[in-house]
Amino acid sequence: MADPTAAPSPDRVRWQAFGVCVGVAALTILDLSKVNVGLPSIEKSLGAGPTELQLIVAGYALAFGLALVPSGRLGDIHSRRTLFIVGLSAFTAASLLCALAPNITVLVVARILQGIAAGIQMPQVLGLIQQLFQGAARGRAFGVFGATVGVATAFGPTLGGLLIAVGGPTDGWRLLFWMNIPLGLIAIFFAMRLLPKRQAHDRGRTELDLIGILLLGITTFSLMLPFVLTTGGPDDDPNRWWWLVGFALGAAAFVWWERDYKRRGKSPVIHFSLFALSSYRNGILVATAYFAAIPAVFLLTTLYLQQGLGLAPVFAGMVSIPFALASAVTAWIGGRLVERYGRALVVLGLVLVIVGFLLVLAAAVLSPRELTPWLMAAAMTVAGAGGGFVISPNQTLTLAEIPVTEGGVAGSMAQVGQRVGTAIGVAAASSTFFATLYRESAASDQLAVYHDGVRNGFTVAIGLMAVALVLGLVDLGQRRRRQKTGRPEPTA
Template identity: 75%
Template sequence: MSETPPPAALSDRAKWQAFAVAVSVAALTILDLSKVNVGLPSIEKSLGAGATELQVIVAGYALAFGLALVPAGRLGDIYSRKLMFVIGLSGFTAASLLCALAPSIEALVIGRILQGIAAGVQMPQVLGLVQQLFQGEARGRAFGVFGATIGVSTAFAPSLGGLLILLGGPEDGWRLLFWMNIPLGLAAIFFALRLLPKRSGPRVRSNLDLIGVLLLGVATFSLLFPFVLTTGGPGDSPLRWLWLASAALFGGVFVWWELAYQRRGKSPVVHFALFRKSSYRNGLLLATAYFGALPAVFLISTLFLQEGLGLAPVFAGLVSIPFALTSAITAFIGGRLVQRYGRALVVFGLVFVIIGFSLDLVLAISLPAELAPWGMGAALLIAGIGGGFVISPNQTLTLADVPVSEGGVAGSMAQLGQRVGTSIGVAAATAMYFATILRESGTEVELVAYQDGFRNALLISIGLMVAALALGVFDLNARRRQRLVPSGE
C-alpha cells in the first residue's frame, strides 16, 4: 500500500473521504453512549443486574471515555493521529465482541469499560483530523456535517437499540447492540488504513508528560466516580462524595505540576494558554452544560416510556426520531451560517431546545397515557430544531482560534468536558427519577409516581440547559464588547 500524502498535498476529494471515515467512527462511538440505554431492562432480566451494575454500564463507559481522552489526544498530536485512531478503533471492536459474548454482568461491565477507553482513544483523533484537514469556511462545513452526524447518532440510538432488541428477543436482544459494532468496526479499520493521512504534519520534537497524565487521570476518576455510584436507591452511601475532595486535591496538584513543567521548557499535557482564549473557554463550558442535559433527557424519556407507559423498547426509541431528523437538518445549515452569525446562532438554538424540553415535560405528564408519546415526539421535534444550531456551530467557534498543532489535545479537553457533563447529568437525572419513584411506591396509581419521577429528572436537565444559555449570552456579550473596543486600546 502506498504511503498516504501529507494533508497539504491531499485533494479536496481525499480530504472529504478521510473526513467521512473519521466522522463515521465518531457516530459509532456516540451510538454506544445511548443505544445501550434501551437495553438496560433487557440486560437486567438476562443477567440479573442490579441498579449499581446498570449505572456502571452507562456511566462507567463515559468515565473510561473521559479518562482516555486527554492522553490519547496528546499522543495523536505528538506522533500520529492515524495510528492512535486505528488503535482505538481496533480496541473498540474487540471490546464490543467481549460485551456481545458476556456470560455475566461482571464481564459485561468490564467490556463496557474497555469500550469506553477505546472510544476515548479514537475520538480526539477525529477532532484533530478535522482541524488538520480543513480551514476557514470548509472547517465550518465539516463541523456542520460532524454536528449533524453526532445529533442523529445521539437521538436515533434509542430507536436503533429498540429495533435490535425486537429482532433479538427480550432476553438476549441486547447482545445485538454490541454485535453490530463488529462488522462496522472491521470495515472502518480497512478504510482508515487506506484513506486517513499518515502524519499530522511535520514531526515536532516533544514529550509526553507521564506524571501530568497520571495526575489528570486520578483527578478525572475522582470527579466522576461518585456519580457512577449514584443510583437513587437506598444503598447509595453518602461517603461516595468524599471522592470530590480527592478530585479537588489532585486537580490542584495537576495544575501546579503542569505550570512548573512548562516553566522548565517542556511540553505539558494541557497548555493552559488555551483557556485564555475566551472562544475556547466559553465554548467548552457551554458544551459541558449542554451535554450534561441532552443524553439525560433521552435516557429518562426512554425509561419513562418503557416503565411508566409500558411501551416496547422499539416504540420507546421512536419518540426521539423527530429530534434526530430536525437536528440533522439544522446542524448542516448551522455549519454554513456560523461564520455569519457566530455565537448568536448558538443562543438562538439553545432557546429552542429549552422550549422543546419544557413542552416535553408538560405534555408527558398532562396528556393521557396513550397520547403522551405523540406529544413528547412533537416537543422533541421543536428541541431538535434548536439542537442542530448548538452542537456544530459551538464546536466551530470553540476551536476557531486553536492552532492545528494543538487540535488533538484541545478537542480532547472539549470532549472531556462533554463526558464530565454527561456523567454528572445522567447520574443526577437518573438518581432523581428512581428516588422519586421509590419514595412514591405506595401510590395507588403507579403512573403518577413515574410522571413525578420524569418531571423531577427533566427539571434537572432543563436547569443545565438554562446554564448553557447563560454561558452563551455571556460569550455573545463579551464578543460584542470586544468589537466595540478600538484595536489600539
Template identity: 65%
Template structure:
C-alpha cells in the same frame, strides 16, 4: 493567542485533494458516530440486561455512566499521543480495541463480565475520538472547517437521537432475553469495515510542534486522576437511598489534584518542555466558554433522552422500538439545523448558539408538558412533536459551538484541545445522567405504589427540572460569552 512553530516537513492543514480530505473525514465521522451511538442505544437495552443477567440498579448505572467515565479518562492521554506522534495509528488502535470490546460485551456470560468489557469499550472510544477532532483541525481551515463541523454535528446528533430507536429495533429482532446482545454485535461488522477504510484513507503525516515531542506522563496521570475523582461519585449515585455518602469526598480530592496539575504544568512548561495541555488555551474566551457550554449541554440532553426512554418503556409500557422512535424527529431536525449552523457560524458566531439553546429549551419544556398529559396512546406523539422543536435548536448548538471552541487553536494542538472538549462532554454526561436518574428513581421508590404510570410521570418531572437547570447554565454561559464579545473582546468567528 500565539501559536507554536510548526514542523513544516510534514503535511499541514488542507493538504491532499478535496476528495481525499473529505473521504478521510467521512471515515472519522462515521466511527465517531458509532462510538457516540453506544451512549444512547444501550439505554433501551437496560431492562433486558437487568432481566437476563439479574443486574441491580447500580450495575445498570455503571453500564451507562461507566462507559462515559472510561471514555473521559482515555481522551487526554490519547489525544496527546496523537498530536505528538500519529493520529492515524492511535485511531486504528482505538477502533480495533472498540471492535474487540464489542465482541466481549456481546458474549458476556454475567453482569460482572459485561461491566468490565463495557469499560474497556469506553476506553477504546476515548482513544479514537480525539484523533477525529485533531484530523478535522488538520484537514480543514476557515469556513470549510465550519462546514466540516456542521456535518460532524449532524452525524453525531443523528447518532444520539436514533440510538434508542435502533436499539429498540435490535432488541425486537433478537428477542427480550438476548436482544440486548445485538446492540454490541452491530458494532463488529461496522468496526471491521471502518478499519479497512481507515487504513486506506486516513492521512499518514501531520504537522508537529518543532522540537517538542515529550509526553508529560506526570501531568497526564494527575489530570486523569482528577477526572476520575470528579466523575466517580456521580457514577456511583443510583437514587436507591443506600448510596455511600462518603463518595462525595472524592470531589475534594479532585480539587486538590487540579491544583497539583496546574502547578506541575506551569513548572513543566518553564523547563522548556511541552506540557500535557497548554494552559494558555483556557485564557482564550472562545475555547474556555465553549467547553463550559457544551459540558452543561451534554449533562442535560443525554439524561433527558434516558428519562424519556424510561418513562415510555417502564411507565407507559411501550415496546423498546416504539419508545425509541419518539426521538426520531429530534434526529431529523437536528441534522438539518447542524448543516445550516455549520455554514452560518462564521457570520453569526456565538449568537447562533444562544438562539439554538433558546429553541431547544422551548422544545424540551413542551416535552415536559406532553409527559404531564394523562396516560393516553397519543402521549408519545405529543412528545415526538416536542422533540421536533428541540432538535431544531440542538443542531444550532453542538456543531457551531465545536467550530467556535476550536477556532483559535493551532492544528498542532487540535487533538488534545479537542480532547478537553470531549472530557467536558463525558463529565457532563456522567454528572447529568447520575443526577437526573438518581432523582427519577428516588421519586419512584418514595411513592406508595412505585409501579404505576403516575409514579414514573412524577419521576420524569422531577428529573426534568434537574436537566432544565443544566440547560439554563449552558444558556447563561453562551449569553455571557456573547455579551463579552459585543463589548470588544476578540471576534468569535470561525477559525482563520
C-alpha cells in the same frame, strides 16, 4: 469527459477521509445512547442491579473521559492515524467481549474497556478534522460532524429498540454490541486506506508528560466516580462524595505540576494558554452543560415510556427520531451560518432546546396516555431543531482559534468536558427520577408516581440546559464588547 484513471482530487480525498472520521464518531456516540433501551433487557438477562446498570452507561462515559487527553496528546505528537486505528481496533474487540459477556461483571468490565477505546479514537477524529480543513470548509465539516453526532445521539434509542425487537427481550441486548463488529472492521479497512499518513508537528513539543497525565486521570476519575455510583436508590453510599476531596486535591496538584513542568522548558499535557482564549474556554463550558442535559433527557424519556407507559423498547426509542432528523438539518445549516452569526446562533439553539424540553415534559405529564408518545415526539422536533444549532456551531467556535498542532489535545479537553457533563447530568437526573419512584412506591396510582419522577428528573436536566444558555449569553456579550472596542482575543 473526466478521465476515470486520473488520481482523485485533494478535495475529494479530504472529504473521503472525513467520511471515515465521521462514521467512526457516529459509531462511538451511538454506544452512549443505544444501550439505554437495553438496560431492562440486561437487567432480566443477567440479573443486574441499579449500580451495575448505572456502570454500564456512566462507566463507559467515565472510561471515555479518562482516555481522551493522553490519547489526544499522543496523536498530536506522534500520529493521529495510528491512534485512530488502534482505538478503533480496541473498540471492535471490546464490543465482541460485550456481546459474549456471560455475566454482568464481564459486561461492566467490557463496557469500561470499550469506553477507553472510544476515548483513544475520538480525539483523533477532532484533530484530523482540524488538520484536513481550514476556514469556511472547516465550518461545513463541523456542520456535517454535528449533524452526525446529533443523529447518532437521538437515533441510538430507536436503533437499540429495533435490535432488541429482532433479538428478543432476553438476549436482544447482545445485538447492540454485535453490530459494532462488522462496522468496526469495515471502518478499519477504510481508515488504513484513506486517513493522511503525514501531519504537522510542533518540533519543540515531542515529550509526553506522564506525571501530568496521571494527575489529570486521578482528577477526572475522582470527579466523575461519585456521580457514576449515584443511582437514587436506598443503597447509595454517602461516603462516595468524599471522592470530591480527591478531585480538589488532584486538580490543585495537576495545575501546580503543569505550570512547574512548563517553567522547566518542557511541554505539559495541557497548555493553559489555550484557556486564555475565551472562545475556547466558553465553548467548552457550553458544551459541558449541554451534554450534561441531553443524554439525561433521552434516558429519562426512554425509562418513562418503557416503565411508566409500558411501551416496547422499539416504540420508546422512536420518540427521539424527530430530534435526530431536526438536529441533522439544523446542524448542516448551522455549519454554513456560523461564520456569519457566530455565538448568537448557539444562543438561539439553546433557547429552542429549552422550549422543546418544556414541551416534552408537558406532553409527558399532562396529555392523555394514548397521545403521550406522539406529543412527546412532536415536542422533540422543536428541541432537535435547537440542538443542531448548538453542536456544530459551538464546535466550530470552540476550536476556531486553536493551532492545528494542538488540535487533538484541545479537542480532547472539549470531549472531557462533555463526558464529565454526561456522567454528572445522567447521575443527577436519573437519581432524582429513581429517588422519586422509591419515595412514592407505596402510592396506589403508579402512573402519577412516574409523572412525578419524570417531572423532577426533567427539572434537573432543563436546569442544566439553562446553565448552558447563561454561559452562551456571557460569551456573546464578551464577543460583542471586543468588537466594539476593537480589542483582540489573546493568542494561545
